[in-house]
Amino acid sequence: MSAIAAGVTGNNPALNIGIFAVFVAITLVVVFRASRNTKTAADYYAAGRAFTGPQNGIAISGDYLSAASFLGIAGAIALNGYDGFLYSIGFLVAWLVALLLVAELLRNTGKYTMGDVLAFRMRQRPVRAAAATSTLVVSFFYLLAQMAGAGGLVALLLGITNKTGQAVVIAAVGLIMIVYVLVGGMKGTTWVQIIKAALLITGALAMTIWVLAKFGFNLSSLLGGAVDAGGKTGEALLSPGKQYGATGTSKLDFLSLGLALVLGTAGLPHILMRFYTVPTAKEARRSVVWAIWLIGIFYLFTLVLGYGAGAIVGPEAIRAAPGKANSAAPLLAQALGGPVLLGLIAAVAFATILAVVAGLTITASASFAHDIYANIIKKDKLADKNAEVRVARITAVVIGIVAIVGGIVANGQNVAFLVALAFAVAASANLPTILYSLFWKRFNTSGALWSTYGGLVASIVLIVFSPAVSGKPATASTPSMIQGVDFHWFPLENPGIVSIPLAFFLGWLGTVLSKERRADKYAEMEVRALTGAGAEKATPH
Amino acid sequence: MSTSHDPGTRPDPDEPDWAEVHGSAEFVELRRRLRRFVFPMTAVFLVWYLVYVLLADYAHGFMATKLVGDINVGLVLGLLQFVSTFVITSLYVRYADRKLDPLATSIRERVEGGAAK
Structure with a gap:
């Protein structure tokens, strides 16, 4: 068992780097070609709104399927079984909210950012400031989680175990x-995401077929194999509760x-922001449909x-490997296809971090x-x-x-909760x-500020005083970020169950406490949102 | 991004009468059709997802019931979440193509035709 683990760290890092270098070279050529038409703000922020629905759908799946989805969920299923599967279901069903309630209406009323839509019928400056604050906070948490994960990935795939070496690689990825x-x-970022999504989904498909073939294309025997390899606790892999079922608090945490x-x-x-890269609301709808199919099928692959x-x-071999749960998919690649398949999967994992971080950076900027x-x-x-685009750059x-600095500082820290936090703040x-x-006529500036800042502050305060930050010893399976002190009073690691209803309530309360009513602007916004009248058009090239 | 911010591209005299369009029978019908589909459907998938999460969270014994070989209720319900997501997606696309897009296009052309003299 330990031979396999050692094999990953010692296993031909040159090959892994080589394959990754090919990916970087190809994407750089694509990015430089894409840059020739990037002149205006609409080009820089929204790729001239010229991508088709399917292209944008593939890019969305590339943006969404982060290293946490790919390595994290496969690893969680390998170690915790069914509880890992539950994550992927939440991540997928969430897209129906985007499809039915948000994507098309947002595309029709906005220009480049979330702030465009939120400030449409409100007083511009305070609402834009709130939207930008929340955007920067969510993007920063998400970014930090991705970059911190890069350090572990470097150790796992390139065999670089000293912190200085890992810092150099993190800096290179950031540059x-x-x-x-x-x-x-x-435009360039979108193409990087499209290429990465194609590689990731193709690689996962190949490995899925390979695994299924080993078990005679019988899902039941695959599950049986996992149970047998799991030993005493193997049977628990098949049903929920292995990770979250321990206590009443952990069950509530899961909810x-x-x-x-x-x-x-x-x-x-x-x-x-990806919905602005297509010419019409109908194409925005098509992009979500493509994204739902690709993301759904990909999560079925990660189950296998x-x-x-x-x-x-x-x-045991997965737990013994550097990177623990995150090493499940790379170890499987090596067991199936040897160093070449491992190298391909390693390159895809790096490409994933690159593409997701690029998407976050352009959104925040x-x-x-x-x-x-x-x-x-x-x-x-x-x-x-042009000054605006210059500032964005x-x-x-x-x-x-x-x-880069955050990734180096947070390297090795348990920052897995940052992704959950980013989702909680966003929600x-x-x-x-x-x-x-989009839907409530009476809603006004005061309501928008109360729900945005209220939700933001509530979710962050609850996280800071949760066991994710302090109070759980280093010996726990998921130790707290800060050791040696205990200032937690909120029992759950995930603030959503409190902060989401609270934000909805505050949005209502802030609205009714203010006298501001803008029926005329709501009429304009609703007509624009539903019909696409006066919506931003694609720029011809 | 409201028009008041973009006076260069959309001079005020050409600005459509949004309130008039908003009150028109055609637009009221479009909004009714949209809301009649998306609100109930959102309720359906959220409730179905919450029931599933609660079962996974609090009904371990039921979810662990074996159906065929090592395939249990939990796995089947989980896979049904995938199926329902794909089905709702396809239903919405069909509904939007048939019931929403033609109406939205007709209103948009009327608004933009009137505005861009």
């Missing part, structure tokens, strides 16, 4: 990402997580891969440049529209550097405000 965003803008997952997706700014890793590699700089600081009196560099601060703006 390549900055080049993508600076040069290619949204809270489930809520944040299903309501968070349609409030993630980097997902919302997770149980396959449990059955073929075995939970767009929100700063468009909502804060152009609309608040310059009060929308910017004579030179500078912001992208700053965010990239923050991501609390963004989704109530978006839904109220």
Whole structure:
């Protein structure tokens, strides 16, 4: 067993780096070609709104299927069985919120950012400031989680175990990402995501067929194999509760997580921004449909891969490997196809981090440049529209550097809760405000500020005083981020079950406490949202 | 992004009468059709998802009931979540194509035709 684990760290890092270098070279060529048409703000932020629905759908799946989805869920299924599967269901069902309630209406009323839609019928400056704050916070947490995970991945796939070496690799990944965003803008970033999604889904498909073939294409024998390899606790892999079933608190925690997952997706700014890259609302709908099919099918693959890793590699070998649960999919690749398949999967994992981080960076920089700089600081009196894009590019560099430094500092920390936190903040601060703006006539500036800031503050405060940050010893299966002190008073690690209803309530309360009514602007917004009249058009090239 | 922010591209005299369109029978019908589909459907999938999460959270014995070989109720219900997501997606696309898009297009053309003199 330990021979396999040692095999991963010692296993031909040159090959892994080589395959990854080929990916970087190809995507850089694509990004530089894409940059030739990137001139205006609409080009830089929204790729000239010229992508088709299917293209954008593939890019959305590339943006959404982060390293946490791929390595994390496969590993969670391998070690915790059914409880890992539950994550993927929440991540998938969440897309129906985006499809039915958000995507098309947002595409019709906005221009570049979430703030465009939220501020449409409100007082511009305070609402844009709130939307930008929430966008920056969600993107920062998500970004940090991705970059911190990169360190573990480096140890696992390249055999670099010292912190300095890992820091160099994290910095290199961050620098390549900055080049993508600076040069290619949204168009280049989208192409990187499309290429990455195609590689990821094809690789997962090949491995799924391979695993199923080993078990005679019989799902029941695959599950049986995982149970047998799991030893004494093997049977528990097949039903829920292995990870979250221990106590009443952990069960409530799971319910809270489930809520944040299903309501968070349609409030993630980097997902919302992708709807602006297509010419019409109908294409936005087609992109979500493509994304739902691709993401759904991919999660079915991870079910097979997770149980396959449990059955073929075995939970002990996975736990013994550097990166633990995250190493399940790479170890399975090696057990199936040797160093070449491992190298391919390793390259795909790095490409995943690159593409997701690039998407987050362009979203955060767009929100700063468009909502804060152009609309608040310059009060929308910017004579030179290129200045806004210039600010966005500078912001992208700053965010990239923050991501690199954050990734190096957080390397090795247990920051897995940051992704759950990003979803919880998105579900609390963004989704109530978006839904109220789109569907509730009476909603006003005060309500928007109360729900956004209320949801933001509630979810962050609850996380800071949760066991995820302090109070759980280093010996626990998921130790707290800060050891040696205990200042937690909120029992759950996931704040959603409290912060989401609270934000909806605050949005209502803030609205009725204010006298502001803008029936005329609501009429305009609703006509635009439902019909697409006056919506931003694609720029011809 | 409201029009008041973009005076260069949409001068006020050409601005459509949004309130008039908003009150028109055609638009009221479009909004009724949209809401009649998306609100109940959202309730359905959220309730079905919550029931599933609660079962997974609090009914371990039921979820562990074996049906065929090592395939149990929990796995089947989980896979049904995938199926229902795909089905609702397809139903919405069909409904939007038939009931929403033609009406939305007709209103949009009327608004934009009137505005872009």
